[in-house]
Each structure stands twice: as structure tokens, then as C-alpha cells.
Amino acid sequence: QSALTQPAxxxxxxxxxxxxxxxxxxxxxxxxxxxxxxxxxxxxxxxxMIYDVSNRPSGVSNRFSGSKxxxxxxxxxxxxxxxxEADYYCSSYTSSSSWVFGGGTKLTVL
Amino acid sequence: xxxxxxxxPGLVKPSETLSLTCAVSGYSISSGYYWGWIRQxxxxxxxxIGSIYHSGSTYYNPSxxxxxxxxxxxxxxxxxxxxxxxxxxxxAVYYCASSKYPSGAFxxxxxxxxxxxxx
Numbered sequence: 001q002s003a004l005t006q007p008a009x010x011x012x013x014x015x016x017x018x019x020x021x022x023x024x025x026x027x028x029x030x031x032x033x034x035x036x037x038x039x040x041x042x043x044x045x046x047x048x049m050i051y052d053v054s055n056r057p058s059g060v061s062n063r064f065s066g067s068k069x070x071x072x073x074x075x076x077x078x079x080x081x082x083x084x085e086a087d088y089y090c091s092s093y094t095s096s097s098s099w100v101f102g103g104g105t106k107l108t109v110l
Numbered sequence: 111x112x113x114x115x116x117x118x119p120g121l122v123k124p125s126e127t128l129s130l131t132c133a134v135s136g137y138s139i140s141s142g143y144y145w146g147w148i149r150q151x152x153x154x155x156x157x158x159i160g161s162i163y164h165s166g167s168t169y170y171n172p173s174x175x176x177x178x179x180x181x182x183x184x185x186x187x188x189x190x191x192x193x194x195x196x197x198x199x200x201x202a203v204y205y206c207a208s209s210k211y212p213s214g215a216f217x218x219x220x221x222x223x224x225x226x227x228x229x
Contacts, residue, residue, distance in 0.1 A: 001171070001172055001173065003155070032213075033213075034213035034214065034215070036213070036215035036216075038156070038216075040156075045205055045219040045220065045221055045222055046148075046156065046205070046216075046219055047219070048215055048216060048217045051211055051213060051215035051217070052211065052213050052215065057217055089155065089156050091156075091158070091215070093213060093214060096172055097169050098158070098169055098170070098171055098172060099146075099158045099161070099169075099214055100158065101148075101155060101156040101157065101158060102155070103155050104155040104156070
């Protein structure tokens with residue numbers, strides 16, 4: 001299975017909004033509402049930020065939101081803060097009864 | 111509050127089998143949830159290895175399926191990963207994780223354990 005496609009890097013200034021895309025196929029992202037997003041700070045385990053396309057787990061800031069259109073899912077972070085600087089990964093369930101991650105996006109807060 | 115802790119050898123020889131265990135606390139593994147393994151080579155992205163449902167149903171990454179076995183030991187409240195015929199490409203931080211969601215999104219993660227494949 002091929003990894004989902006994410007931009008290698010995105011950046012934004014504090015207070016701004018940024019969007020990270022995650023492109024797959026009709027066999028994964030486009031076929032199921034089972035897209036999740038993870039935040040990973042250096043040397044730390046990933047943290048679930050969004051599940052099932054647009055749901056936030058308890059305790060995750062409402063500055064984080066998710067959406068999907070066709071074969072592309074998106075993570076939007078509004079009111080960017082320095083602590084948001086991290087790597088972000090998307091993941092999707094697939095038609096092979098498996099899960100696949102994206103290659104990851106490094107978010108830099110300028 | 112579910113907590114996970116990985117354990118196992120930090121160094122494995124090429125062609126041998128990598129074996130890791132994830133101890134679960136704060137929840138009975140037989141009660142539900144998906145339990146999974148994810149790895150991350152140094153400086154690279156996440157790769158899903160496989161998952162097991164509490165009922166015993168297993169799901170594996172197609173690219174690793176021939177070498178992977180994930181099992182649950184309800185008596186010890188833990189689950190395990192075995193990866194056979196390892197090479198240097200299997201060197202990575204290995205995470206165990208759990209999901210309370212039917213979609214399998216991992217909401218709880220262990221701290222990760224570094225495994226190096228080298229002679």
C-alpha cells in the first residue's frame with residue numbers, strides 16, 4: 001500500500017491559520033470517513049488530534065479541525081501558537097482492511 | 111486511564127526475530143478496543159505494522175504481512191509483536207497503541223522503544 005501524500009513542510013506566523021492536506025485514493029481517504037490526524041513533537045510519541053475526519057478527542061483544542069473532500073483530507077489549525085510547531089501525520093483506513101499513514105508534514109511557526 | 115508500556119530487546123541480529131511486548135494497565139485487554147503496533151525509522155515517518163481486535167482478529171500491513179504476528183495474552187493483560195527475518199531496514203522506534211474507536215484511530219500510545227538491527 002502506498003503512503004498518503006502530504007506536503008513536506010508548511011509554515012505560518014502566530015495567530016494565523018494553516019491547512020495541511022492529505023491525499024489518497026478512493027480505496028482509502030475517499031472511500032471511508034476514517035481519517036485521523038496525529039501531532040508529534042521531537043522525541044515524543046504521536047498524539048491523536050482528529051479522528052473520523054472531523055472529530056476531536058476530549059482535551060484537544062478546538063483550534064484544530066478536520067475535513068475531507070473526495071480523496072483529500074485536510075487539517076486546519078487556527079490561531080497558530082508556538083506550541084503547535086511539530087510534525088503532523090494523517091492516517092486512513094483502507095479497502096485492504098489495513099491502515100496507512102501519510103509521509104508527514106513539518107509545521108514551522110515563524 | 112489506559113496506559114501502555116513497550117518492552118523487549120534493544121538490539122536484534124539480522125535474520126533473527128524481533129519480539130516486543132506491550133503491557134496494558136488501567137483497562138482489561140479482553141474488554142474491547144483495537145491494539146496495534148506502529149514503527150518509525152530514525153528521521154522518517156510513521157508506518158502502521160498491524161492491529162489486533164480484542165476478539166483476536168488480526169490486521170497486518172500488506173508489505174509486512176509475511177513476517178508479522180501480533181497476539182494477545184489476556185492472562186497477562188498484554189499484547190505482543192513478532193517480526194521475523196529482520197534486516198537493518200527494520201531498525202526503528204516501535205510504538206504500541208490502542209484505539210477505543212471503531213475506526214481504529216489510536217488515542218493512547220506507549221512511549222516507544224528503539225530497536226536496532228545489527229550484528
